[in-house]
Amino acid sequence: MVFMFREESRSVPVEEGxxxxxxxxxxxxxxxxxxxxxxxxxxxxxxxxxxxxxIKVERVLPKFAFASVVE
Structure with missing residues (x-):
């Protein structure tokens, strides 16, 4: 059960692009x-x-992402 929670907490709520x-x-x-x-x-x-x-997400890593401002 703990393992499932860890997997869940690592899910990334954003997508590149x-x-x-x-x-x-x-x-x-x-x-x-x-x-x-x-x-x-x-x-x-x-x-x-x-x-x-x-913002537009440019790069997604396991713990954070980088984005640029969209005009």
Missing amino acids: EVYDVTIQDIARQGDGIARIEGFVIFVPGTKVGDEVR
């Missing part, structure tokens, strides 16, 4: 904005805390 509306919640050490979808971290360069932006 998909577009999402998010609010930037934090700033990473490197200066990128951080958005979260279902707790999953997405780094969004060129944004600041409080920005409400539409």
